Amino acid sequence: MKEKKRIRKKGFLDNVQLISLALPAVVLLAIFSYWPMFGIVLAFKDYKASKGIWGSPWAKLKNFEFFFRSQDLTRILRNTLVLNFLFIIVGIVCAVLFALVMFEVKKASHVKAYQTVAILPSFLSWIAVGYIVYALLEPTKGILNRIIEAFGAEGISWYTEASYWPVILLIVSLWKSVGLGSIIYYAALMGVDNDLSEAAKIDGANKLQQTWYVSIPQIIPVIMIRFIMSVGGIFRSDFGLFYNVTRNIGALYSTTDVIDTYVYRALMVQGNIGMSSAVSVFQSVVCLITLLVTNGIVRKVSPDNSLF
Amino acid sequence: MKKSRETQKRKQEKTSLPVHIFFLLFGLICLIPFITVVSASFSSELDLARYGFRVLPKKWDLTAYKYLFENPKMVLNAYGVTIFITVVGTVFGVLFMAMVAFCLARSSMKLKSVLTFYIYFPTLFSGGLTASYIINTQYLNLTNSLAALVAPGLINIFNVFMIRTFLKQQPASLFEAAKIDGASEYAIFFRIALPLAKPVLATVAFLTALDKWNEWYNSMLYIRDNDKITLQHMLQRMMNNINVLMENMDNIPMGVNLADIPGENLRMAMLIVSIGPMMCFFPFFQKYFTKGMTVGAIKG
Numbered sequence: 026m027k028e029k030k031r032i033r034k035k036g037f038l039d040n041v042q043l044i045s046l047a048l049p050a051v052v053l054l055a056i057f058s059y060w061p062m063f064g065i066v067l068a069f070k071d072y073k074a075s076k077g078i079w080g081s082p083w084a085k086l087k088n089f090e091f092f093f094r095s096q097d098l099t100r101i102l103r104n105t106l107v108l109n110f111l112f113i114i115v116g117i118v119c120a121v122l123f124a125l126v127m128f129e130v131k132k133a134s135h136v137k138a139y140q141t142v143a144i145l146p147s148f149l150s151w152i153a154v155g156y157i158v159y160a161l162l163e164p165t166k167g168i169l170n171r172i173i174e175a176f177g178a179e180g181i182s183w184y185t186e187a188s189y190w191p192v193i194l195l196i197v198s199l200w201k202s203v204g205l206g207s208i209i210y211y212a213a214l215m216g217v218d219n220d221l222s223e224a225a226k227i228d229g230a231n232k233l234q235q236t237w238y239v240s241i242p243q244i245i246p247v248i249m250i251r252f253i254m255s256v257g258g259i260f261r262s263d264f265g266l267f268y269n270v271t272r273n274i275g276a277l278y279s280t281t282d283v284i285d286t287y288v289y290r291a292l293m294v295q296g297n298i299g300m301s302s303a304v305s306v307f308q309s310v311v312c313l314i315t316l317l318v319t320n321g322i323v324r325k326v327s328p329d330n331s332l333f
Numbered sequence: 334m335k336k337s338r339e340t341q342k343r344k345q346e347k348t349s350l351p352v353h354i355f356f357l358l359f360g361l362i363c364l365i366p367f368i369t370v371v372s373a374s375f376s377s378e379l380d381l382a383r384y385g386f387r388v389l390p391k392k393w394d395l396t397a398y399k400y401l402f403e404n405p406k407m408v409l410n411a412y413g414v415t416i417f418i419t420v421v422g423t424v425f426g427v428l429f430m431a432m433v434a435f436c437l438a439r440s441s442m443k444l445k446s447v448l449t450f451y452i453y454f455p456t457l458f459s460g461g462l463t464a465s466y467i468i469n470t471q472y473l474n475l476t477n478s479l480a481a482l483v484a485p486g487l488i489n490i491f492n493v494f495m496i497r498t499f500l501k502q503q504p505a506s507l508f509e510a511a512k513i514d515g516a517s518e519y520a521i522f523f524r525i526a527l528p529l530a531k532p533v534l535a536t537v538a539f540l541t542a543l544d545k546w547n548e549w550y551n552s553m554l555y556i557r558d559n560d561k562i563t564l565q566h567m568l569q570r571m572m573n574n575i576n577v578l579m580e581n582m583d584n585i586p587m588g589v590n591l592a593d594i595p596g597e598n599l600r601m602a603m604l605i606v607s608i609g610p611m612m613c614f615f616p617f618f619q620k621y622f623t624k625g626m627t628v629g630a631i632k633g
Contacts, residue, residue, distance in 0.1 A: 040443050042518035043436045047448060050433035050488045056473070057465070057485045058455035064464025074471060129352045139356045140623065141616050142363050148615050149608065150547035152565045155572060156604045157366040160373060166385035166597065168369060200362070208623050264550070272572060288462050293554070298463060305461025313458045333453065 065309070067302040088303035097287065105262055105283040108191060112198050113255040117248060119203050124210035125236055143204025151265030158197055158270050187280040190271065194281065197270055198263070209251070213244040246327060253326075257319035260284065260312045284308050367612075374398070374601035381597050397595045397602035408606060411564045415546060418482045418563065422545040426487045427538045433488070434496035435526050439518070440505060456490050466554060481555035482548055482563065489544075492537045499533040500526060532624075539621040546611055564607040571600055 064078060071084040092098060123143070130136050146154070161168050162183040170180030183189060217240060225235050262283040271281045284304060291301035324331035365388060373386050377394035384391050401408060436442055437449055465485070475481035507529070511521050527534070549565035556562050562570070595602075615622075 036441065039441060039518050043439055043442050044444070046432040046518065046522060047436040049429040050493070051448075051451065053429070053484065053488050054452065054455060057469075058459065060468055061460025061464040062458065064460045064468055067464055067467060072467070077471070078467065126352055126355055129348060130356070131348045135348065135353075137619075139360070141619055142356075142360045144619065144622065145363055145367075145612070145616065147622075148543065148611065150549060150565045152547075152549055152569045152572070153604060153608050156568065156601070157370055159572070160369050160386045160601070161366065163386070163597075166381055168386050168388075171385045204363075205622070269569065269572075285462075292463050292466060298467065302461065302463035305463045309459055309461050316457055 065306045068306040072298045088299035092300055092303050101282050101284050101287045109259045109262060111195055115195060117252055119199055120206035121210050123203055123207035124214055127211050128214045146201045147205040151269040154201055155269040184274050185276045187277045190277050190280045198266055210244055213247040217243040253319045253323050257316040260308055370601050370604055374598055374605045376598055378596050378598050397598040400595050400599055401602055410560050411562060411567045414561055415564045419542050419545040422483045423538055423542045426541045427534055430493045431496055434493050435522050437497045438500035452490060452493060475555050477556055477558045482551050496533050499530055503529055536621040536624045539618045568607055571603055
């Protein structure tokens, strides 16, 4: 009896120690993640700095009305969804292709060298990428226009022509991420049973057939999971890409303005706290819904890969 | 035995030529933009205006760097801030993340499922930029504070789960044996778990350091004071306005043509000065980067 009590006491003490280890992370998340969650009431308030978040008068749905009535809504929703969907699809296809070609490199030292170069761009911040894109696209000095002009055609004023930017952003985002993105598929390919390819080879399958009928079906689960998970986050954009690579130029907003850049400008440039928090909340809620839905799908398809 | 023969066979196969050509071309696509910005930084402004950005400079010219090194105050400040937040952010970030991950990995932990949910939930739902901004500026007074660059993103949830998964894969008997010997949970964490988790901690440390080195977002939101901005934030401001740097430059270097006021070349020199050291340094840690991509199953 005494022994049992002692053990229980020891177990309690251990748990206190464990919880104290978790404490710094718990406190940091409480301050920087959970507190702002309650801050979403801002979207329903007419915020006055002097009165604080809770003290400010309620504005009912005024902040939302303004946003839903404006034409900005369709624009930023369209840009967010179309561009992110494009990035996801093309990104996965290119990363898989890249991994397949990488799989054909037989010498380990070559694989390492090629990987090092391919993931170099992912070390850069979006600011640095913005500089590099600028060196290519600057209208008078940029390399691209110099090449176009060398062929006798007229240079293009890239930073004022919104119509080119979906493609430019796609290429830039691929350039930065394809090398790193391919690694997960390359690892999956390495795990594919060699016997299958050997068997296919003996049956007379050529290289392409081996890839199409043996390698790709083996990594389909990984591809599906990546796809579904990325779609779950489709309402969140990579702010750095859309803000820095476009240099935040107004003429490009029609095709490059996404929810995150819109919220940022509403807050920092216009100082419209009501509207920016309304859009923020709108984004958080649709994001939560898409994540729950996509996770539900993953759980159906392959329970091992679902997040929760 | 069979496996090793197969791998040997795979080794003996030759990589076909088109594959090599593909990677050489891709390598060029990755490297040429770098070489272009390097060469722009070594060109005079007049040459840039005349010939544009080129892969190799028409004539090597050091004016931009002379300006930078004659007026090092701003760059040095930004370097100091960046190094400071990288070191502090990595040390405390890795420690705190390992601590909470250990807690999540211990089977004797009572509130494990509650804690797991608590740690995980912020990836699903967030208060958004506006609420964070108001709280950080109005309630926590983080404006112009270096804490704003370190504290908000210190606990990366993805990394926490990566460490936890690694610790869970270790034999639990290691921890239990120490337990029986009367070790406290602190002792188990510092003496057994931390040394055991070295490989995954290295990956997390690398990812965190890279993240902090490239920090600009919080700097852009919270830092107004020129002396406290990070390198990347300084670059960002220079992209919008080259004068940010020039107006802080009082010393005109000797032997420089005064008509040749640096502009684009100074921008690019600044870019090289700020990303150069990192680009030389980080590729050596590539394996931690690739490991981080393939580990990291988050599961509650």
